[in-house]
Amino acid sequence: MACPKDDAAILDFIYGFVDTYRQAEKLYHSAAVIFRGPTAPDEAMFEELFWQRLQSLANLDARRYSHDPRVVPDPASPDFSFSLKEEAFFVVGLHPGSSRAARQFKYPTIVFNAHNQFEQIRANGRYDKLRDTIRTRDAAYSGSVNPMLQNYGQASEVYQYTGKAYDETWKCPFLNPHT
Numbered sequence: 001m002a003c004p005k006d007d008a009a010i011l012d013f014i015y016g017f018v019d020t021y022r023q024a025e026k027l028y029h030s031a032a033v034i035f036r037g038p039t040a041p042d043e044a045m046f047e048e049l050f051w052q053r054l055q056s057l058a059n060l061d062a063r064r065y066s067h068d069p070r071v072v073p074d075p076a077s078p079d080f081s082f083s084l085k086e087e088a089f090f091v092v093g094l095h096p097g098s099s100r101a102a103r104q105f106k107y108p109t110i111v112f113n114a115h116n117q118f119e120q121i122r123a124n125g126r127y128d129k130l131r132d133t134i135r136t137r138d139a140a141y142s143g144s145v146n147p148m149l150q151n152y153g154q155a156s157e158v159y160q161y162t163g164k165a166y167d168e169t170w171k172c173p174f175l176n177p178h179t
Contacts, residue, residue, distance in 0.1 A: 001035035018085045035108045046095045067178035075172040088115035093162040101142040103163035
């Protein structure tokens with residue numbers, strides 16, 4: 001995860017995912033990038049590497065594509081979403097050292113969830129039930145609902161990406177090259 005040598009291949013994988021997602025008739029699409037290491041990152045290390053990978057992917061992507069116009073490119077905005085190939089994503093980080101049991105996984109992983117599927121679920125009137133189910137399971141598994149969870153549009157979603165708890169002084173290190 002610390003090495004950028006596979007970023008072009010990761011980006012090609014995500015581009016293929018975007019193409020497949022855009023042609024799909026069904027909802028619920030995610031793409032996961034699983035890294036071999038580091039094998040035991042703490043939250044600070046994972047966070048640093050997570051933002052390095054997203055920054056590198058976005059920098060490569062900006063050579064060919066604009067930011068998804070359906071969302072805001074400023075990571076401080078409550079309407080921000082990460083974007084590759086002009087497709088917005090809600091990104092989730094998983095790793096073995098996460099303080100949130102629901103975010104623990106054997107290997108460092110970045111999951112890309114197509115943002116528009118959440119808009120479709122919301123338009124179908126199913127979003128609140130899905131959100132509440134996820135939060136109920138999080139509380140059962142981790143002992144509480146993740147304090148970083150916010151409803152879309154209340155705060156920037158970047159606070160939710162890594163699973164780490166942030167205070168009001170934290171500033172997202174991502175500098176969007178699409179702006």
